[in-house]
Amino acid sequence: MGNRGELDEEMTVELDLEDGSKVTCAIITILTLQNQDYIALLPLDEKGENTDGEVWFYRYHEDENDPDAEPELTYIEDEAEYEIVADVFDEYLDHEEFDELVEEEDF
Secondary structure: OOOHHHHHOOOEEEEEOOOOOEEEEEEEEEEEEOOEEEEEEEEOOOOOOOOOOOOEEEEEEOOOOOOOOOOEEEEOOOHHHHHHHHHHHHHHHHHHHHHHHHHHOOO
């Protein structure tokens, strides 16, 4: 229980949208599928909240040769690919919720 506070500190990323605006997103998790990493983001409003529960998925790429380089996020153009990522994310969420329930009952 001691270091739970570290997990609660939200990691965020700022995205540049096509219309030129920026949006801050909380990083939920990074998923790996078929040797490709994907990032799940929760877009936040000005108050740092997400009210509609919408999650965005992007391809995620870190430069192994340069750990200090900003990770690259790429829009997923392919609808089928996006669906697969969304399905895997749903499974991840189911698993996470289950873990939390188990932790609470552990006296």
